[in-house]
Amino acid sequence: MELPKVASLGEYIRQQRQQAKISLRQLAAQAGVSNPYLSQVERGLRKPSAEILNQIAKGLQISAQALYVQAGLIEDREPHSDVLAAVRADVTLTGRQRQVLIDIYESFRKENQADTAQPPQSAEHLGDDPVLPRDGIAPNSREG
Amino acid sequence: MELPKVASLGEYIRQQRQQAKISLRQLAAQAGVSNPYLSQVERGLRKPSAEILNQIAKGLQISAQALYVQAGLIEDREPHSDVLAAVRADVTLTGRQRQVLIDIYESFRKENQADTAQPPQSAEHLGDDPVLPRDGIAPNSREG
DNA sequence: TCGCACTGCTTGCAATTGCAAACTCAGTGG
DNA sequence: CCACTGAGTTTGCAATTGCAAGCAGTGCGA
Numbered sequence: 001m002e003l004p005k006v007a008s009l010g011e012y013i014r015q016q017r018q019q020a021k022i023s024l025r026q027l028a029a030q031a032g033v034s035n036p037y038l039s040q041v042e043r044g045l046r047k048p049s050a051e052i053l054n055q056i057a058k059g060l061q062i063s064a065q066a067l068y069v070q071a072g073l074i075e076d077r078e079p080h081s082d083v084l085a086a087v088r089a090d091v092t093l094t095g096r097q098r099q100v101l102i103d104i105y106e107s108f109r110k111e112n113q114a115d116t117a118q119p120p121q122s123a124e125h126l127g128d129d130p131v132l133p134r135d136g137i138a139p140n141s142r143e144g
Numbered sequence: 145m146e147l148p149k150v151a152s153l154g155e156y157i158r159q160q161r162q163q164a165k166i167s168l169r170q171l172a173a174q175a176g177v178s179n180p181y182l183s184q185v186e187r188g189l190r191k192p193s194a195e196i197l198n199q200i201a202k203g204l205q206i207s208a209q210a211l212y213v214q215a216g217l218i219e220d221r222e223p224h225s226d227v228l229a230a231v232r233a234d235v236t237l238t239g240r241q242r243q244v245l246i247d248i249y250e251s252f253r254k255e256n257q258a259d260t261a262q263p264p265q266s267a268e269h270l271g272d273d274p275v276l277p278r279d280g281i282a283p284n285s286r287e288g
Numbered sequence: 289t290c291g292c293a294c295t296g297c298t299t300g301c302a303a304t305t306g307c308a309a310a311c312t313c314a315g316t317g318g
Numbered sequence: 319c320c321a322c323t324g325a326g327t328t329t330g331c332a333a334t335t336g337c338a339a340g341c342a343g344t345g346c347g348a
Binding site for chain 4: 034
């Protein structure tokens with residue numbers, strides 16, 4: 001698996017550029033990269049760094065993420081909810097903690113889906129806590 | 145603000161790694177990169193490519209996007225919603241589930257504070273986010 | 289027929305990435 | 319004491335990035 005997506009990445013860039021009706025040199029200037037290099041990138045001969053990719057995205061006025069996804073540099077993960085997005089975006093958490101929170105949240109969702117017809121307060125069987133890790137969590141069970 | 149975020153990127157990676165309680169070599173193996181290179185990246189001596197960044201993110205089990213934002217490779221166009229706010233606003237959760245998530249989240253935060261042990265920072269304001277850069281996000285001024 | 293401007297592509301080359309091997313320092317145990 | 323293990327770091331080196339300079343092809347006006 002050397003560089004399969006690089007080709008499609010270059011094609012994508014070229015396509016975007018042509019749709020914008022600008023020349024290779026023009027885009028290179030707008031993106032602040034050299035035109036030969038952009039040419040090579042568009043033909044899949046070179047694998048641009050993320051920095052260059054970012055500049056190209058700016059020159060094309062498109063989302064850098066779209067390019068990264070095309071380049072296979074990030075997975076195209078769309079957050080299912082604001083909670084998941086927030087958890088994923090929280091840099092103060094460790095990866096493990098993040099996964100724990102996500103697991104718990106999703107298990108909650110699943111539970112509630114099973115009880116859709118029921119009033120939401122009926123989810124009392126949480127005491128089983130099948131997901132809680134022994135990561136040293138001390139959930140202060142204060143009844144609030 | 146123009147200064148390379150590479151330094152903070154390395155610090156961020158190292159912080160995440162230490163919070164995950166794994167050694168440099170361990171993370172290097174999980175990420176599929178060499179340990180010397182990871183060491184240099186963590187100390188800001190090298191600027192890793194997006195591919196390496198992606199592998200490191202996988203090894204750390206964190207979002208590649210968080211790393212890219214840290215590296216200044218993409219703008220943080222996500223609203224960076226607060227986890228607590230998102231949990232509180234989630235109508236699909238029961239009140240008890242909400243409280244469980246909040247408790248766990250807060251205990252995680254407390255754990256990490258104890259681990260990192262950064263005295264110069266006022267550890268009282270948990271709401272603050274010392275890691276993510278507050279940037280002026282260009283609010284989509286595309287041909288309005 | 290030139291000259292000029294424009295398109296994209298090919299060619300060396302400096303700078304950088306990323307790695308293998310080897311190094312230093314702490315801790316453990318015979 | 320010495321060997322062993324595991325932590326992170328330093329040191330060359332192959333491979334790659336990205337660029338400056340230059341090449342080929344097209345269209346237009348004199």
